[in-house]
Amino acid sequence: MQQFMTTLLGGLTLGAVYASFALALCLIWRSTRVVNFAQAPMAMVTTYVGLEVIEATGSYWLGFAVALAAGFVLGALVERLLVRHVEGAGDLNIVILTLGLFVALHGLAALVFGSDYRSFPAPFGLKGLHVGGHNVAITPFGVFTIVAVGIVLVLLVLLFRSTDVGLRMRAAAFSPEVARLLGVRVGAMLTLGWALAAVVGSLAGLLIAGGNLVFPQYMDSVVVYGFVAAVLGGLDSPVGSVVGGLILGLVLSFVSGYVAGDLVPVTALIVLVGVLLVRPGGLFSHVAERRV
Amino acid sequence: MSTLAVRSAALWRVPLLRHVVLGLVGLTVMLFVLGSLSPFRDAQLATMAYLAIAAGGLTVLTGFSGQLSLGHGAFLAVGAYTTAVLLEDGDPPFPLVGVMVAAVVVTVAVGAVVGIAAARLHGPYVAGATLALAVAVPSLARYLDGLGQEQGLHVRVPDVPTWFDDTVWMITGADVDPTSYVAYLGWTALVVTYVLLANLMRSRVGRTWRALSNDDVAAEIAGVRLGRARVLAFVVSTAAAGLAGSLMAMAVRVTSPSGFSVDLSVTLLSAIVLGGLGTLSGALIGSALLTFLPQAVTSWGTSAGLSDVRAAELAPVAYGLIMIAVVLLAPAGIVGSLRRVWWRRRGIA
Amino acid sequence: MLAVHDLTTTYGAVTALDGVSLEAPAGQVTAVLGANGAGKTTLLRTVSGLVRAQRGAVSLEGTDITRLPAERMTGLGIAHVPEGRGVIAELTVAENLRLGGLHRRQGSEPERLERVYELFPVLGDRSNALAHVLSGGERQMLVIGRALMARPRVLLLDEPSLGLAPRVVAQIFALLRTLVERDGLTVLLVEQNATSALSIADRGVVLGLGRVVATEPAERLAADEKLRHAYLGF
Numbered sequence: 001m002q003q004f005m006t007t008l009l010g011g012l013t014l015g016a017v018y019a020s021f022a023l024a025l026c027l028i029w030r031s032t033r034v035v036n037f038a039q040a041p042m043a044m045v046t047t048y049v050g051l052e053v054i055e056a057t058g059s060y061w062l063g064f065a066v067a068l069a070a071g072f073v074l075g076a077l078v079e080r081l082l083v084r085h086v087e088g089a090g091d092l093n094i095v096i097l098t099l100g101l102f103v104a105l106h107g108l109a110a111l112v113f114g115s116d117y118r119s120f121p122a123p124f125g126l127k128g129l130h131v132g133g134h135n136v137a138i139t140p141f142g143v144f145t146i147v148a149v150g151i152v153l154v155l156l157v158l159l160f161r162s163t164d165v166g167l168r169m170r171a172a173a174f175s176p177e178v179a180r181l182l183g184v185r186v187g188a189m190l191t192l193g194w195a196l197a198a199v200v201g202s203l204a205g206l207l208i209a210g211g212n213l214v215f216p217q218y219m220d221s222v223v224v225y226g227f228v229a230a231v232l233g234g235l236d237s238p239v240g241s242v243v244g245g246l247i248l249g250l251v252l253s254f255v256s257g258y259v260a261g262d263l264v265p266v267t268a269l270i271v272l273v274g275v276l277l278v279r280p281g282g283l284f285s286h287v288a289e290r291r292v
Numbered sequence: 293m294s295t296l297a298v299r300s301a302a303l304w305r306v307p308l309l310r311h312v313v314l315g316l317v318g319l320t321v322m323l324f325v326l327g328s329l330s331p332f333r334d335a336q337l338a339t340m341a342y343l344a345i346a347a348g349g350l351t352v353l354t355g356f357s358g359q360l361s362l363g364h365g366a367f368l369a370v371g372a373y374t375t376a377v378l379l380e381d382g383d384p385p386f387p388l389v390g391v392m393v394a395a396v397v398v399t400v401a402v403g404a405v406v407g408i409a410a411a412r413l414h415g416p417y418v419a420g421a422t423l424a425l426a427v428a429v430p431s432l433a434r435y436l437d438g439l440g441q442e443q444g445l446h447v448r449v450p451d452v453p454t455w456f457d458d459t460v461w462m463i464t465g466a467d468v469d470p471t472s473y474v475a476y477l478g479w480t481a482l483v484v485t486y487v488l489l490a491n492l493m494r495s496r497v498g499r500t501w502r503a504l505s506n507d508d509v510a511a512e513i514a515g516v517r518l519g520r521a522r523v524l525a526f527v528v529s530t531a532a533a534g535l536a537g538s539l540m541a542m543a544v545r546v547t548s549p550s551g552f553s554v555d556l557s558v559t560l561l562s563a564i565v566l567g568g569l570g571t572l573s574g575a576l577i578g579s580a581l582l583t584f585l586p587q588a589v590t591s592w593g594t595s596a597g598l599s600d601v602r603a604a605e606l607a608p609v610a611y612g613l614i615m616i617a618v619v620l621l622a623p624a625g626i627v628g629s630l631r632r633v634w635w636r637r638r639g640i641a
Numbered sequence: 642m643l644a645v646h647d648l649t650t651t652y653g654a655v656t657a658l659d660g661v662s663l664e665a666p667a668g669q670v671t672a673v674l675g676a677n678g679a680g681k682t683t684l685l686r687t688v689s690g691l692v693r694a695q696r697g698a699v700s701l702e703g704t705d706i707t708r709l710p711a712e713r714m715t716g717l718g719i720a721h722v723p724e725g726r727g728v729i730a731e732l733t734v735a736e737n738l739r740l741g742g743l744h745r746r747q748g749s750e751p752e753r754l755e756r757v758y759e760l761f762p763v764l765g766d767r768s769n770a771l772a773h774v775l776s777g778g779e780r781q782m783l784v785i786g787r788a789l790m791a792r793p794r795v796l797l798l799d800e801p802s803l804g805l806a807p808r809v810v811a812q813i814f815a816l817l818r819t820l821v822e823r824d825g826l827t828v829l830l831v832e833q834n835a836t837s838a839l840s841i842a843d844r845g846v847v848l849g850l851g852r853v854v855a856t857e858p859a860e861r862l863a864a865d866e867k868l869r870h871a872y873l874g875f
Contacts (some may be wrong), residue, residue, distance in 0.1 A: 035416045037362075085620055095360060095419065096565050099558055104612020110605040111598075164743055167732075170738050174731045176420045178723060181689060181717035182787070220554060224427045230422040239648025262435035269428040271422055273409050280413060 015249020445546025
């Protein structure tokens with residue numbers, strides 16, 4: 001029972017991280033039809049920026065805020081300087097662009113921040129909680145992870161559903177030309193979309209880093225699982241991304257806890273291919289499948 | 293013009309003949325070049341050969357039929373592990389060529405299964421599935437007994453056959469050491485693979501693939517059986533990857549999970565982008581860049597005052613930036629852009 | 642008044658508009674007629690800045706607006722209503738409408754919504770439905786309603802009758818006429834359906850292969866048999 005609870009709660013925590021990463025991918029996919037493979041290296045860079053600030057000032061929260069702000073700026077820059085110039089150049093070219101960024105950012109981070117392992121502090125304890133004399137199998141930082149992702153999700157839903165900016169962003173994503181005719185500055189909305197996605201990605205980076213070691217490749221597994229989670233959910237659906245992330249986190253946690261850690265990636269592959277063969281558009285696709 | 297010249301010009305226009313002639317010329321040049329270089333250079337050329345074979349296969353899949361694979365490293369791993377298992381005790385059950393064929397067969401079997409699944413998916417979903425594959429295969433190797441887990445398997449390349457050593461010595465006057473032997477194998481395999489791929493791309497099948505990448509709805513209306521064409525592209529591409537993996541095992545001499553990270557798959561993709569998507573010459577140029585660029589950039593870095601460790605990071609930065617620059621400035625890649633200039637010139641003349 | 646002078650637009654080697662000059666006087670409906678490919682839609686797209694003009698000028702009440710980007714038009718009081726497909730299918734009816742009024746705030750939003758629902762009660766009934774589920778006629782009402790949310794001075798309408806049943810066309814055109822009479826709206830109406838368009842238009846401009854072939858009062862145009870046969874097909 002104890003092991004079951006540990007695995008369950010560990011899976012939820014992990015799932016929350018995948019969910020936030022998948023959500024970042026989903027935001028970009030919805031607005032620009034790009035799968036941003038550079039999402040993880042971008043988050044890695046901003047986490048390093050946060051770490052530098054934490055080490056210089058001793059304040060975790062200042063570093064946290066700076067990392068998120070750096071994500072906003074980096075996301076906006078990538079859209080403005082790179083992605084915008086390959087729009088309409090074919091899907092493959094855009095994917096290659098983000099992969100190029102992936103490779104370059106890895107190298108740059110190693111050049112600037114070094115490729116040694118560095119430990120990243122956590123703002124909350126990493127030991128299991130005690131409630132009423134019982135050990136609960138979740139750490140305060142785990143609780144923080146789940147709560148933080150929950151808050152981001154709620155904020156995003158509020159932004160898109162209840163604000164004018166959110167309405168403009170959705171219009172720009174769904175129908176750029178019509179949006180322009182209605183006065184929406186589509187370019188600015190796309191930049192904003194990338195910036196927000198990078199903030200969410202940076203959050204995922206900070207949550208994985210907390211209490212762990214960071215090095216230029218520390219996010220690489222998240223690239224894969226975050227992407228798998230987003231694809232599971234259907235790429236187009238923010239809710240799907242979150243559900244996909246949680247499902248994947250739980251499944252992988254149970255495989256790792258009860259079967260073998262080395263089988264985790266294979267499980268991810270099987271889950272992904274299994275779901276896609278039954279529903280080629282992901283679990284939450286409501287758009288009719290394109291018949292070819 | 294003499295009739296001979298006219299006739300040979302006409303023959304030159306037959307793709308099969310042209311490719312075979314180019315291949316034979318390549319083999320001859322290779323024989324002399326590899327015989328005269330240092331073992332270090334031979335090792336580099338062996339690396340280039342397996343990268344180029346894999347990149348050639350990926351060109352068929354991604355550049356030609358438009359299916360993006362982020363997991364080709366996984367297929368190299370299958371080929372490499374097959375080779376490593378067969379060569380583990382240095383006494384393979386069949387000749388070395390047989391080992392390479394076995395690597396190809398096993399990889400194709402895996403590739404066919406993946407291809408059948410991938411043929412049902414579109415765009416980013418194919419990328420996602422192949423990316424997951426790229427991580428899954430090495431971790432499976434870690435898990436399975438008999439594949440050496442984290443340390444991997446040592447690969448013993450059989451001794452250089454005497455007849456081969458003698459023949460090369462007769463022609464070039466140089467002995468064949470084990471390193472050059474792998475380079476010879478690699479380049480022979482490369483030439484054979486490229487001749488086969490070039491003919492395939494020029495054939496009916498090749499035109500079908502090209503139709504796929506342009507517009508699959510139109511292709512289906514025109515009578516192309518999409519699923520079959522897609523799976524076939526996958527099979528051809530993984531055959532090349534299996535061969536490349538087999539050579540990689542022999543060149544690197546150890547086959548371990550860490551050799552087949554996602555980075556390998558991304559690197560292969562960058563090879564076909566750097567040179568120009570959709571052409572074999574582009575894949576060849578890209579592989580050459582990937583082989584020789586790191587050394588040049590790293591030594592430039594150390595001479596500019598960086599520590600060795602940091603200078604080694606310059607190479608990925610350079611690849612990444614070049615990939616971005618190619619997409620932004622010359623979306624057709626090096627070969628494509630040169631070709632465009634060439635046609636423009638001819639158009640004016 | 643919206644005035645177009647010597648407007649020329651090319652797509653690569655193809656000249657879609659070739660020195661077009663016309664005027665849409667204030668408070669009137671000006672119909673631009675012509676066959677498929679005559680340059681009607683390109684005219685609207687160039688006027689609203691979606692396509693860059695090669696040569697020529699567009700002015701609104703004497704102010705040059707030729708080089709202004711499309712997203713500035715709403716603010717100036719020009720509403721370009723694309724074909725009925727121009728609803729944003731992924732948004733609800735109410736969201737589509739709200740979007741129309743975001744960039745020219747005249748009067749409170751609920752009040753403007755109320756006015757649109759008065760004109761098109763069916764939109765009010767389905768305000769929370771996704772635009773995706775609307776019929777062709779309802780979509781056309783939605784795009785017109787969305788344009789009205791900005792309280793425009795000039796309405797550029799692209800083929801509002803396209804693919805609609807004659808009864809629905811008549812209903813929408815009658816409503817347009819009402820708006821012009823009541824609010825003094827200026828309308829530039831691009832139509833292939835010349836009969837319907839001329840029935841509510843004050844003036845007609847006939848385009849043929851990117852050039853202005855004729856500019857006449859609507860009733861004269863409807864009576865000119867030669868022109869009708871050559872360019873309008875009735």
